[in-house]
Amino acid sequence: MAHVDQKIEGMYEEVLRRNPGETEFHQAVLEVLESLGPVVTKHPKFLERKIIQRICEPERQIIFRVPWMDDKGEVQINRGFRVEFSSALGPYKGGLRFHPSVYLGIIKFLGFEQCFKNSLTGLPIGGGKGGSDFDPKGKSDDEVMRFCQSFMTELYRHIGEHTDVPAGDIGVGGREIGYMFGQYKRITNRYEPGVLTGKGLTWGGSLVRTEATGYGATFFVNEMLKARKDSFDGKTCLVSGSGNVAIYTIEKIHQLGGKCVACSDSNGVIYDEKGLDLDLIKQIKEVERRRISDYVKIHKHAKYIAGGNIWEIPCQVAMPSATQNEINGKDAATLVKNGCIAVGEGANMPTTPEGVKVFLEAKIAYGPGKAANAGGVATSALEMQQNAGRDSWTFEYTEKKLEDIMINIHQNCFETADEYGAPGNYVLGANICGFIKIANAMVAHGLI
Numbered sequence: 191m192a193h194v195d196q197k198i199e200g201m202y203e204e205v206l207r208r209n210p211g212e213t214e215f216h217q218a219v220l221e222v223l224e225s226l227g228p229v230v231t232k233h234p235k236f237l238e239r240k241i242i243q244r245i246c247e248p249e250r251q252i253i254f255r256v257p258w259m260d261d262k263g264e265v266q267i268n269r270g271f272r273v274e275f276s277s278a279l280g281p282y283k284g285g286l287r288f289h290p291s292v293y294l295g296i297i298k299f300l301g302f303e304q305c306f307k308n309s310l311t312g313l314p315i316g317g318g319k320g321g322s323d324f325d326p327k328g329k330s331d332d333e334v335m336r337f338c339q340s341f342m343t344e345l346y347r348h349i350g351e352h353t354d355v356p357a358g359d360i361g362v363g364g365r366e367i368g369y370m371f372g373q374y375k376r377i378t379n380r381y382e383p384g385v386l387t388g389k390g391l392t393w394g395g396s397l398v399r400t401e402a403t404g405y406g407a408t409f410f411v412n413e414m415l416k417a418r419k420d421s422f423d424g425k426t427c428l429v430s431g432s433g434n435v436a437i438y439t440i441e442k443i444h445q446l447g448g449k450c451v452a453c454s455d456s457n458g459v460i461y462d463e464k465g466l467d468l469d470l471i472k473q474i475k476e477v478e479r480r481r482i483s484d485y486v487k488i489h490k491h492a493k494y495i496a497g498g499n500i501w502e503i504p505c506q507v508a509m510p511s512a513t514q515n516e517i518n519g520k521d522a523a524t525l526v527k528n529g530c531i532a533v534g535e536g537a538n539m540p541t542t543p544e545g546v547k548v549f550l551e552a553k554i555a556y557g558p559g560k561a562a563n564a565g566g567v568a569t570s571a572l573e574m575q576q577n578a579g580r581d582s583w584t585f586e587y588t589e590k591k592l593e594d595i596m597i598n599i600h601q602n603c604f605e606t607a608d609e610y611g612a613p614g615n616y617v618l619g620a621n622i623c624g625f626i627k628i629a630n631a632m633v634a635h636g637l638i
């Protein structure tokens with residue numbers, strides 16, 4: 191705890207005491223608290239009003255049973271979560287994750303980070319997150335539908351356009367949002383597109399939402415490179431994962447002149463030194479819902495490394511886009527040693543604290559998730575705007591808005607880091623910039 195300002199230290203101890211065993215939540219909180227020392231020195235009212243202690247305690251946490259029947263007629267039971275963290279800046283907003291590793295500690299780390307990320311977008315959205323320990327892998331469409339219907343049968347009473355607006359995350363994409371929207375509509379007898387984002391394009395969805403997180407993260411890295419008078423042109427890149435965020439990160443890297451040579455899933459790594467064939471990856475992952483190892487069945491020149499570590503492949507730009515803590519201190523050191531000059535986090539908290547330290551000490555361009563991957567939720571907020579206006583915007587118009595938002599987030603983080611005496615430190619910049627807006631709103635709203 192050497193890095194937490196003395197005025198804040200006890201607050202972290204209290205978070206540990208109140209939230210035992212929630213290690214990912216502790217990690218996310220500590221990283222933010224380490225940045226806030228200079229802020230409370232400058233704004234003593236945040237200490238007086240106990241803003242930090244209040245932000246660390248979610249406004250509401252909902253945990254519920256999700257019973258459903260599998261294709262064999264057997265009853266299955268999962269646990270559902272929705273943690274409504276902060277409504278200081280707008281309705282709770284954040285995705286739903288369906289993955290067997292989900293428990294309260296993961297949903298709370300994601301919900302906590304979401305508050306600062308959403309603040310950084312500059313759009314009127316609070317922070318929340320939800321999900322379930324349901325494992326969509328190997329389940330039939332009908333099983334996924336029955337699970338989603340059961341999940342929404344409880345969740346519907348907690349959400350709404352002006353209350354809480356869920357979206358996707360790991361294991362939740364267009365298919366799942368569709369089943370949940372259908373059930374919400376059926377239970378409430380209301381066609382309310384504003385209740386969920388990431389919807390299909392013919393029933394209230396927004397163009398660019400599917401691409402938004404990956405495109406946005408790549409725009410963010412492009413800004414970090416520009417700030418160093420550099421660009422993606424000719425750069426060798428790695429993108430971990432092969433899901434929604436990874437696919438559209440690879441797409442935008444290629445559009446900006448970079449060459450992405452590797453991606454992965456939880457079983458292994460694909461390495462294609464000619465540059466990844468994205469049409470094939472989309473076919474395998476989005477259309478057929480198969481494993482990334484199938485890539486080498488078509489492209490015999492490429493390599494599949496079962497159980498491999500993608501970060502051992504030399505690159506100049508790395509964009510982790512799978513899950514939390516996928517880059518440890520050793521991986522970070524390997525990346526830096528191999529010549530990596532920029533890391534942009536498409537995933538949430540993909541780098542361990544030891545890894546973050548390595549990147550910051552090496553002074554490479556390091557864009558933390560809550561800044562770099564904010565394009566997804568920002569475009570969700572654009573979807574909400576279109577729904578509220580019963581409007582739908584063109585791809586070009588929406589993508590331009592996304593790019594402008596990412597440029598703006600980059601600039602705010604960059605300038606804030608400068609202002610607080612840590613030039614180039616986007617971790618500090620993002621945490622402080624995201625925090626101050628929420629803190630000021632909380633002061634204005636009184637003790638609630």
Ligand code: NDP
Pocket residue numbers: 289291358359360361362403431432433434435436454455456457511512513514536537538563564566567
């Ligand atoms: P998807 O479910 O579409 O894809 C997830 C990918 O990550 C898959 O390739 C998956 O491999 C891999 N992965 C997931 N969990 C693990 C694990 N425990 N170990 C190893 N690999 C894993 O999810 P998204 O692309 O939507 O999300 C990826 C990351 O981006 C997450 O951290 C998410 O929180 C973050 N994010 C997503 C946003 C969005 O709009 N979707 C917005 C902002 C951030 P496998 O198939 O083998 O499980």
Ligand code: 2IT
Pocket residue numbers: 283284285286304307355356357358359387538563564566567568570
């Ligand atoms: O982590 C994230 O920002 C998301 N999963 C997207 C949230 C959203 O509401 O679009």
